Amino acid sequence: MGKLPQDTILFKMPNWMPGYYQLMDYAKAVENLVIKDEKGRNISLIKVRNNAWRLTGVKNKPLLLSYDIKTAKQFVANSYVDSAHAYLIPGNSFLYVDGFLNTPISVSIQKPVNWKDIATGLEPVNGKTTEFTASNFDILYDCPVLLGNLEELPSFNVGEVEHRFIGYQMGEFDKVAFMGKLKKVVEAAVSVMGDIPFKQYTFIGIGPGQGGIEHLNNTTVSFSGKSLNTATSTNRMMNFLAHEYFHHYNAKRIRPLELGPFDYDQGSKTNLLWVSEGFTVYYDHLIVKRAGLIDAETLLSNFNDKLNAVENNPGKRHQSLIQASYNTWKDGPFGTQGEDPNKTISYYDKGPLVGLLLDFEIRQATQNKKSLDDVMRTLYWQYYKKESRGFTDAEFQQTCETIAGKSLATIFEYVYTTKELDYATYLGYAGFKLESKPTDGKQAQKIKITREANPTAQQKAILQSWLGE
Ligand SMILES: [Zn+2]
The missing domain is CATH 2.60.40.3650 (Immunoglobulin-like)
Structure with a gap:
């Protein structure tokens, strides 16, 4: 009333x-x-x-x-209600x-x-x-509600901020070990930004299924303890939780100008989902490595998957990252549901690769004194903390160029156009090279990132700091 x-x-x-x-x-x-x-x-x-x-x-x-x-x-x-629980x-x-x-x-x-x-x-x-x-x-609208007979896992504090995990039908698994791993993930994410912007954070497990959605002080995630049965599926789950958690910075606070206040009628269209989603994928990969949950080879194999997804998609010749971002409303969340899926790409695949190239370019240009982490921190402190607003496309590029101390026009061509990515140059800065297996034309091309036999001192330094070793 x-x-x-x-x-x-x-x-x-x-x-x-x-x-x-x-x-x-x-x-x-x-x-x-x-x-x-x-x-x-x-x-x-x-x-x-x-x-x-x-x-x-x-x-x-x-x-x-x-x-x-x-x-x-x-x-x-979607909201969902049955006789035992409700997800609003x-x-x-x-x-x-x-x-x-x-x-x-x-x-x-x-x-x-x-x-x-x-x-x-x-x-x-x-x-x-x-x-x-x-x-x-x-x-x-940023706070879903889960009701029913729920289970709470043992919470942990990072920087005096309590992090909780509450879920529905989570099943049996080693809950103490799982929360120990999640704590390392949260610590690695927080150490990128050096600030925790809420009093409490809640991971809300909505039951078995797929997908998660980020919010300011919580995330709703499809979750089942069964996903923790093998090392591979555990890694995938930790990547997923790192992703949703890192979003409270990147997407919710470090955000394009268009993503707030929201247009609840038309949708808030932006060119920058390759940053909000793509860089969150980039960081979920890195965070799990920096948290000590995977080794360097597993990290590289995660990037190999992205590389093969991008290079084997014919859409790479038709759609740029900014077009994929803006058009997601009609192309579908992974660029696969539009009128012609062979002419679209996914910013979840190409976004993290451009993030990787940009990170290595900044490290190379600054003798490894700066990195993409500095870009993310600057965006957070300048636009979220100081100005309480999002940034424009131009302000994003400017921030990257200020940190790098040089023009990044070449890298941004990979964002604004469909130009082929020059992996060899940028990966070379960290002592990586590409190997690709010849194919008979029917099977997808297999590309692999491998290490140079004799890296220079600067290549070694960039690699080590990137890996968090
Ligand atoms: Zn996401």
Whole structure:
């Protein structure tokens, strides 16, 4: 129940959620929408768009809305409810009033009595377990809620900030060992930036499945202890968790200008997802190595996978990184669902490779005194901390060039055009070379990063500091 100072208002449901750059038409799930005044009389409302309903004659009147949300598909970017648990995507659940996204919100949850737990990044009201607040709708929409009988793993502190892991149907695994590894991942991520911007962080395991979504002080991840059965699947899981965690810096705080305030109607389109997603892949690879969970050869093999994915995709001749970023809304999250998938690329594959080339170029240009870490730190402190805003495409390139102390026009051609990447030059700075196996034309080309037999002192220094050794 709330009062508004306007005679005509629009109630709206977001068409997407930040972190998942696809139009979801969440309003489709709204059923039985009824609005009553303080005397319990129905107020008529007119649906004016797929996601908007108009009311008139409501100035300063208390209003009570009720509606159902139909949930059908269990997926990280959809609300889902069954007899044992509920996963609420706020953008898929809560209407907002057009023009009032900055309004503070209180959330009260009534759950079945036999569901004991709630996990969310929302701020709890003092002493209450089912009441929360959000300072505005951007915060509300950034905090999914998981309800049911949940399990909490032993939490850990990094720099006095508690990191929790709460999940649904996580299964049996060595929980102490797992949290020990996750702590090393968090420490390695934090040491890139040297700052932890929240009071508490929660990994929310929504059950077995695929995918995760980053938020300011939490992440929702598909998670099952079964994924920790083998060394390979454990590595993949730790990469995935490092990825979602690093996103609280890169994407949520270190961000393109377009990614906040959000356009909940049209989607917030940006040329820079190759940085927000691609560099987060680059860093999830590096963080797991710096955390001591994998060796150098496993790290290289992870980059080999990206290299082969990029070089064996015919889309590399048709779409640049900025086009892939901007067009993801129609090409699909991995560039594979558009009209012509052979003419698209994935910024999850090419983004981390350009990150690698850029990192080595900065290290080479500065005699290994600076690296991509300095770029990320500068973006964080300058644009997030000092100016509280995102950066433009030009400001991103400028920051890289200031750190490198030189023009990086050649590297940025790999971003703005479809020019072939010159791996040999940049990988050579760290004493790497490329080997490729000839193919009969039917099979995908196999390319491998290998080490030079006799690296120079500078090549060795760059390699060691890059590996965190
Ligand atoms: Zn991501």
